[in-house]
Amino acid sequence: MPEAKQTSGLKETLLSLFLLGVIVSIGMGIYFEQYRFYSALIEQMPRKIHEKQAAPKLTGTKDESIFSRLPLPEGVVFLSASEVFDASTLSDKINGKAELYLGAGFVCLETRRFCLKGGSDAWMEVFLYEMKDAQSAFAVYSLQKRSGAIPTDLGQRSYQTTNALFIVFGPYYMELVASAENTALQAALRTLGQALIAGFPVLGKPVAEPKLFPPEGLDPQSIMLIASDAFGFEKLNKVFTAGYRIDGMPLTAFVSRRSDPGEAHALAEAYRAFLLQFDAESLTVNVQPGEEIFAFSMMGQIEVVFSLGPYLAGVHQASDAKRALDLVKNLRDYLIKINET
Incomplete structure (x- = not known):
């Protein structure tokens, strides 16, 4: 009896972990309406930078504030002094979101408010991570x-909303948020974003x-x-x-993408074994000689995983097996082309 209890407890623990993963990714089903998925963090990887000049560092001191050293566009002036936050103080500025940034490789945040020349009622705040x-x-x-993101051409990736602009360039993520929704501030956000990006001599390669x-x-x-x-x-x-x-x-x-084909294959096998712990039902998949594709039905969802060269890939939580396998075929064919080049 004690062994049976221990086995039951282990299964309950594993099931809880799996359900947590399901809850985290539940938002995937409405990504087209919201332009986003579940929250995700990343594995920290080495930065590939064009080493022509050292990138500016965020310091926040009066003389060395990053904003003080970058050019401002005509018609935009400082409204406040810079504030700088490190890992120990980040929650003071963005309480409730700090852990997400800290887990993703956060170094420093510098913020400062700007306004249009001649008036401080309407202002913009820049968050430079x-x-x-x-x-x-x-x-x-x-x-x-x-939600409602409209892509723009600033930085390496960017988008805007009715009162804000969001940009990623190299190891920097920047949010520019206006205090009101109006045409003048929206235009100022863009020109300010362009000026700040231009002041950084070093950019990382796009992901x-x-x-x-x-x-x-x-x-x-x-x-x-996902990290x-x-x-x-x-x-x-x-x-x-x-x-x-x-x-x-x-x-x-x-x-x-894994370090080599052996790791990718072993990880596919390990994920297969992980799913089987929760009594996932194996589905028959028609494959070509030499192919190995694992498909499962679990909790009314379809899960498919395979390895190809250094890649682990598949489809997660699909509601239709045929469409899931069609996407897997397209994905596999596409990865074959990449792997051959």
Whole structure:
């Protein structure tokens, strides 16, 4: 009897972890309406920077504030002094969100308010986050994406809303938020954003992993990066996800580039074993010789995983097996092309 209780307790613990992963990703089903997925953090990776000149560091002192050293566009003036927050004080400024930034490789935040020359009633506040690397910056950028986002051409990735502008460039993530919704402030946000970006001599290379997804049916704005414990599985990290719509049905694909084919294959086997612990039902998949694709039905959802060269990939929580396997085929064919180049 004691052994039976221990086994039952272990299953309950594992099931709780899996359900936590399900809860975290439940928002995927409405990504087209909200342009975002579940919250996700990323694995910190080395920054690839053009080392022509050292990037500015956020200090916040009167003489060395990053905003004081960058050019301001005509018609925009300082309204307040800079404030700087490190890991120990970040929650003082963004209480409730600090842990998300800290887990994604946060280094420093500097903020300052600006206004249009001749009037301080309508103002703009800039939040400039320095992250550990370009992928960290991309993670918090995609994580914070608002509904109604309209893509812009600033930085490496950016979008705007009715009163704000959000930009990622190199290891920096910047939010520019206006105190009111009007045309003058919206234009000032853009010119201020352009001026601040121009003041940074060093930029990281754009995150390349989103190019791992086939373009047919893809929502480019939905791409996210999960640092660890993807889908409730502690061994699954560095996972990019992307939203698709196939025959009107939303689907989520995922890809993770591993160190070598052996690691990718072992991780696929480990994820398969993880799902089977929860009594997932194995589904028959028609495959070509040499292919190995695992498909499961669990809690009314379809899960598919496979490895191809250094890639681990699949479809997560689909509601239709046929469409899930169709997307897997497209994803696999696309990764074959990438792997051959």
